Amino acid sequence: MQFQHYDPGDFYDELFVAKGEPRPEAAVLIERINGLTMNELQQRQNAAQNALFKVGVTFNVYSDNEGTERILPFDIIPRILPLREWEILEKGLKQRIQALNLFLDDIYGEQKILKDKVIPRELVESATGFLKPCIGLKPPQGIWCHITGTDLVRDRSGAWYVLEDNMRCPSGVSYVLENRRVMKTTFPLVFNKMSIRAVDDYASKLLETLLNLAPTGFPDPTVVVLTPGIYNSAYFEHSFLAQQMGVELVEGRDLTIVDGYLQMRTTKGLKRVDVVYRRIDDDFIDPVAFRPDSLLGIPGLMEVYRAGRVALANALGTGIADDKVIYAYVPQMIKYYLGEDQLLANVPTYLCWEADQQSHVLANLDKLVVKSADESGGYGMLVGPHATQAEREDFAGRIRANPRKYIAQPTLNLSRVPTLFENQIDGCHVDLRPYILYGKEIYINPGGLTRVALKKGSLVVNSSQGGGSKDTWVVAESVPGQSQNQSQNQSQNQSQNQSQS
Amino acid sequence: MLSRVAHSIYWLNRYVERAENIARFIDVNLNLLLDSPTVMTQQWEPIVSTTGDRPLFKSRYGDATADNVIQFLTFDQAYPNSILSCLTAARENARSVREVISSEMWEQVNLFYLMVKEASQQRHLTLTQLPSFFAEVKTASHLFAGVMDATMSHNEGWHFGRVGRLLERADKTARILDVKYFILLPSPSDVGTALDELQWIALLKSASGYEMYRKRQRLISPDGIANFLILDREFPRSIAYCLLQAERSMHEISSTTLGSWNNSAERSLGKVRSELDFITIEEIIQQGLHEFLDHIQTQLNCVGASIFETFFALEPVG
Numbered sequence: 001m002q003f004q005h006y007d008p009g010d011f012y013d014e015l016f017v018a019k020g021e022p023r024p025e026a027a028v029l030i031e032r033i034n035g036l037t038m039n040e041l042q043q044r045q046n047a048a049q050n051a052l053f054k055v056g057v058t059f060n061v062y063s064d065n066e067g068t069e070r071i072l073p074f075d076i077i078p079r080i081l082p083l084r085e086w087e088i089l090e091k092g093l094k095q096r097i098q099a100l101n102l103f104l105d106d107i108y109g110e111q112k113i114l115k116d117k118v119i120p121r122e123l124v125e126s127a128t129g130f131l132k133p134c135i136g137l138k139p140p141q142g143i144w145c146h147i148t149g150t151d152l153v154r155d156r157s158g159a160w161y162v163l164e165d166n167m168r169c170p171s172g173v174s175y176v177l178e179n180r181r182v183m184k185t186t187f188p189l190v191f192n193k194m195s196i197r198a199v200d201d202y203a204s205k206l207l208e209t210l211l212n213l214a215p216t217g218f219p220d221p222t223v224v225v226l227t228p229g230i231y232n233s234a235y236f237e238h239s240f241l242a243q244q245m246g247v248e249l250v251e252g253r254d255l256t257i258v259d260g261y262l263q264m265r266t267t268k269g270l271k272r273v274d275v276v277y278r279r280i281d282d283d284f285i286d287p288v289a290f291r292p293d294s295l296l297g298i299p300g301l302m303e304v305y306r307a308g309r310v311a312l313a314n315a316l317g318t319g320i321a322d323d324k325v326i327y328a329y330v331p332q333m334i335k336y337y338l339g340e341d342q343l344l345a346n347v348p349t350y351l352c353w354e355a356d357q358q359s360h361v362l363a364n365l366d367k368l369v370v371k372s373a374d375e376s377g378g379y380g381m382l383v384g385p386h387a388t389q390a391e392r393e394d395f396a397g398r399i400r401a402n403p404r405k406y407i408a409q410p411t412l413n414l415s416r417v418p419t420l421f422e423n424q425i426d427g428c429h430v431d432l433r434p435y436i437l438y439g440k441e442i443y444i445n446p447g448g449l450t451r452v453a454l455k456k457g458s459l460v461v462n463s464s465q466g467g468g469s470k471d472t473w474v475v476a477e478s479v480p481g482q483s484q485n486q487s488q489n490q491s492q493n494q495s496q497n498q499s500q501s
Numbered sequence: 502m503l504s505r506v507a508h509s510i511y512w513l514n515r516y517v518e519r520a521e522n523i524a525r526f527i528d529v530n531l532n533l534l535l536d537s538p539t540v541m542t543q544q545w546e547p548i549v550s551t552t553g554d555r556p557l558f559k560s561r562y563g564d565a566t567a568d569n570v571i572q573f574l575t576f577d578q579a580y581p582n583s584i585l586s587c588l589t590a591a592r593e594n595a596r597s598v599r600e601v602i603s604s605e606m607w608e609q610v611n612l613f614y615l616m617v618k619e620a621s622q623q624r625h626l627t628l629t630q631l632p633s634f635f636a637e638v639k640t641a642s643h644l645f646a647g648v649m650d651a652t653m654s655h656n657e658g659w660h661f662g663r664v665g666r667l668l669e670r671a672d673k674t675a676r677i678l679d680v681k682y683f684i685l686l687p688s689p690s691d692v693g694t695a696l697d698e699l700q701w702i703a704l705l706k707s708a709s710g711y712e713m714y715r716k717r718q719r720l721i722s723p724d725g726i727a728n729f730l731i732l733d734r735e736f737p738r739s740i741a742y743c744l745l746q747a748e749r750s751m752h753e754i755s756s757t758t759l760g761s762w763n764n765s766a767e768r769s770l771g772k773v774r775s776e777l778d779f780i781t782i783e784e785i786i787q788q789g790l791h792e793f794l795d796h797i798q799t800q801l802n803c804v805g806a807s808i809f810e811t812f813f814a815l816e817p818v819g
Contacts, residue, residue: 054608054611054612229597230593230596230597235596236599239596239599239600240599240600242600243599243600243601248503248506249600249601250503251505253505254503254504254505264503265503265504265505266502266503266504267502267503267504267507267657267661267754267812267813268502
């Protein structure tokens, strides 16, 4: 009975309603785990981790030269989402992506939302993610954010919030696919008994999304994945996605602009490239248009892109939507573009550039989380309740010096999921990142990546800050009696192996 | 296929093959030492000489003691041709083309690397551990080649890999054979004695050629062994065999008919291959075995350079 002593405590627990009372959709799993000894569980955990390490599902940690690859710690106890709840999330995410896409198309086009003063112009123009060279761009079908990985959290009450939109190059989807593959061998019986939504079609959907962008008029368009190279922290994922889609994985040095088209260098000469799934940040993609010191990009790409002779996913300039100050205006965007109320709430956000909000932030630094508007990955933030007085004073100074750069949010008591440790199971805080593809229609991979803070009591789930991951199961609640697998009738159909006489 | 990708598959295979052959070098010497009369001083210098990196070794280690040479060739991370360095490089290359090669190939390279890395962290391998370590290196390399043959489509990338492996093997067989040139017998009159023969047998064994040689020639003779390792058309580690197969793969890549050429890579490889087709062992011995092997190594370096220019260093026009 592994869960005998497990106590969800004063948190929203994803698998338990209360001590000893699993949520209905988790009952089968809990029963199965209770039937295993701690030893058996540990063995399965090790086998799962080994399987991931062996195929090299690794990420690199910046500034860590010795043995740069690690696997993202993986926990075999999954997070379970009932289907009805997932459907609500799905609706909310679709609405949000639609609105954000219209926003991008607008601010790099007519800028109606600025002219109507729904969002202050200076906020958009001062955002580091706002790229002037992108003004006037017309990406195919008016789609800017083809691939999004929205970060969701839920608080003590179980209510969902959107934490970040991640419209540039969200990573992590390879873990979703690999974690699932490993989980099927870890709990085959449970998979058999429950109806868990499959995630495997992601690569096909991604390829469809990318092909949807190809400039018209060329038969058999060439799609590539563009990576900064093997030292990038997400290199495994770049390579994995290229492999799963059956397309080339290229680096900047493989590409060149010839005759006004983007071309790749092959053993048989140059070959035209039509669609680039780029995993390089905007700033680095073209040293002529953006950062001249970038060695990763392709000089002159912007011009070809502007001429519509190559498509990029995501479009350039989407980083503006990741600015945490702009994030605060998403509810207004939804209202403005769609005429709807938002279905998925934002985390309440204080904008330090507004005087009264700033003084509230400064007075409550010990209760709030302060974030830099243009940083991500757990960098450049202050978790007030866990910070020292000196750290808080440091941030107060920074906020006063550059109020546009900072926002603050209440510290959320993130929901928890039981997680396996050496001798026991403890609750750990999690978030959820579903992956959304915007092609002919909007597709959301069921579930997403559950990131878990493995340091006791920690609220930071980023892989660069000691986080791990879990498989996420979207489960239909009522499980009908499972029909038997059909088995092959051996005596009739199977021919005998020939043997040596 | 992307030039960079072809380049990486080619070097992935060269490095794995190189690691295997370094293991063979050391193994031949360990074998020799065990058979040598006790009075004979240990000869580790010849191994260093055949690698072509003697000056580098001298400047960093000084004396060619067993420990120094084994450390240098096996685990020295600063020496780019040590077994550990080869595996590190092989793995980096594999990592950069993971989506092109089969996952089984990647797993095998990764395991191979981890095995060598782990061995390098045990501070000192004893004389009893060493032979089994080098045997493991050889097996791991064979496994890699087998896995590649059995799991990767025999497409352009596969042929590039094969060209890399075979050129590397040809070069290293030449060097293994050259070890005997550098090994000194206690006195010149020992040529042709039991000790001399033992050394030749050890050399054959390190090229995994002893049994196959026996089936072919029966009697152990220097000329016979040189003939076998250079000119045999069936033994998979002989220089002639390697070049013959490498040429086939190269012509598969470019679709040029065998016997003609369209680029410098095909021409230089065809040239050295055809030289081996028609030369006899007597002619080789006449011009000096060591000189001939040196000449072949230079030619192989030219082939490598022209492969690079033809397929990998493609510059954009204009």
